[in-house]
Amino acid sequence: MxxxxxxxxxxxxxxxxxxxxxxxxxxxxxxxxxxxxxxxxxxxxxxxxxxxxxxxxxxxxxxxxxxxxxxxxxxxxxxxxxxxxxxxxxxxxxxxxxxxxxxxxxxxxxxxxxxxxxxxxxxxxxxxxxxxxxxxxxxxxxxxxxxxxxxxxxxxxxxxxxxxxxxxxxxxxxxxxxxxxxxxxxxxxxxxxxxxxxxxxxxxxxxxxxxxxxxxxxxxxxxxxxxxxxxxxxxxxxxxxVRGLLSEGRPADSLPAAKGLRAIVSGSCSQATNAQVLYFKQQGEPTFAVDPLAIAAGDDVVARALEWAIPLLQAGPVLVHATAEASTVKAVQAELGMARAGELVEQCLSHIATGLVQAGVRQLLVAGGETSGAVVQALDLRQMMIGPQIDPGVPWTCAHAVAAGGETLHLALKSGNFGSIDFFVKAFAKLEATA
CATH class of the missing domain: 3.40.50.10840 (Putative sugar-binding, N-terminal domain)
Known part of the structure; x- marks a missing residue:
């Protein structure tokens, strides 16, 4: 070998x-x-x-x-x-x-x-x-x-x-x-x-x-x-x-069966993610919008988001998002500054994601590169197995998370620009189908 x-x-x-x-x-x-x-x-x-x-x-x-x-x-x-x-x-x-x-x-x-x-x-x-x-x-x-x-x-x-x-x-x-x-x-x-x-x-x-x-x-x-x-x-x-160093037809994307509650955390403000958030809302699914100005004013947005989300988790996936249109993002950046606005949102969403995992979420979808980085670091993940593709460029993965009590956490990290309009809906169905 x-x-x-x-x-x-x-x-x-x-x-x-x-x-x-x-x-x-x-x-x-x-x-x-x-x-x-x-x-x-x-x-x-x-x-x-x-x-x-x-x-x-x-x-x-x-x-x-x-x-x-x-x-x-x-x-x-x-x-x-x-x-x-x-x-x-x-x-x-x-x-x-x-x-x-x-x-x-x-x-x-x-x-x-x-x-x-x-x-x-x-x-x-x-x-x-x-x-x-x-x-x-x-x-x-x-x-x-x-x-x-x-x-x-x-x-x-x-x-x-x-x-x-x-x-x-x-x-x-x-x-x-x-x-x-x-x-x-x-x-x-x-x-x-x-x-x-x-x-x-x-x-x-x-x-x-x-x-x-x-x-x-x-x-x-x-x-x-x-x-x-x-x-x-x-x-x-x-x-x-061709050099004989990889075998033909070797399965490389298998993951353990998924279990636990489901949630989505989105910090991306790309056009694609905005459309995905809107589609999720239009399906009647529960969403909570994070306001950067409220975070800056000292409101405990993390606590409010978790108080809203946790009672709803048993019924299906919830979405907590700071996703907004470009004009809204520019207005927030003008008031707070680009770096501070981004840092406040990343920290808030990463704390919310950690709270959701502590509450039993074991299938977590994160949208946005910077947000994904903040969430992965907050969960102290060290190594991830790569599983089946949801959409081009976005696979399910799994890792062991301290916040999950050492249990397996299935995680999808979506670049802001990637994914079809129904991505937030179909991602969990894809994971269930591969179990």
């Missing part, structure tokens, strides 16, 4: 980590997700892939680099032969980073200062994220024309990824256009070589369909560092399978 993982992954937020792990599991890799960089004593990992979930997307670049390099050291010590830096399929970042600075720091360690070559490809066609001529599309819209333009933390006002990435790194950034990608892995590899000869260190790679991802996956087979959204991950397992 192989004694080391093949792939070591570093994800810049918790929902993105499960998104990546989900795609690896779907492709037949047994995958373990760890929360933060584990203690050195936690050495044994029985999996084909490790995903280290960080909360580094919106922190200061220097701290994001430090956390990412610590994660790199940890997966290298476990023997991973390829490294995967995962960010969002909407390339969530600011002109200062953190995608570029972290990519550069990882390349410096793996290849020496200023050396090496990697790709950047956030495409995930299954979730309508595509890259064409270096421009990122969300559905039929340029990213800069989509709802991401008004993201409260990482507003994306430029869809040209070559330009966005070049602003974040000292390495030269180039492009592998779709007319090359569609010719297959050999053509992509030839283009990589030409870009490297021209002094390019990072290549944005076009992809508009899963076939493109599969070609890209073959072309990066020997690449020490791959940076991408979760889409490229579906194309990596075949590289090890």
């Amino acid at each position: 192989r004694g080391r993982p093949l792939l070591g992954c570093i994800a810049d937020d918790f929902t993105g980590a499960t998104d990546l792990a989900n795609n690896l599991v779907r492709s037949g890799m047994r995958t373990v997700q760890v929360i933060g960089v584990p203690d050195q004593a936690e050495a044994a990992v029985d999996a084909d892939a490790i995903v280290v979930a960080l909360k580094s997307r919106t922190i200061a670049p220097a701290e994001a680099i430090a956390q990412s390099l610590a994660a790199l050291r940890w997966v290298q010590e476990r023997g991973a032969e390829q490294i995967y830096f995962k960010y969002c399929s909407t390339f969530d970042s600011t002109p200062a980073g953190n995608i570029g600075p972290v990519t550069e720091a990882l390349l410096d360690v793996l290849h020496g200062p200023g050396g090496g070559f990697t790709i950047a490809c956030p495409a995930f066609p299954e979730n309508l994220r595509t890259v064409y001529k270096g421009h990122l599309f969300a559905g039929d819209q340029l990213l800069s024309d989509s709802g991401m333009r008004q993201h409260p933390l990482t507003p994306m006002t430029d869809a040209n990824l070559v330009r966005v990435m070049q602003a974040q790194t000292r390495r030269k950034v180039g492009l592998v256009a779709h007319e090359v990608v569609r010719q297959g892995a050999a053509a992509i590899t030839e283009r990589f070589e030409a870009l490297q000869a021209a002094g390019i260190g990072v290549a944005i790679v076009d992809a508009i369909a899963n076939e493109d991802l599969l070609s890209i996956g073959r072309a990066v087979s020997g690449m020490k560092l791959v940076t991408a959204g979760s889409g490229v991950a579906i194309a990596l397992p075949p590289n090890w399978r």
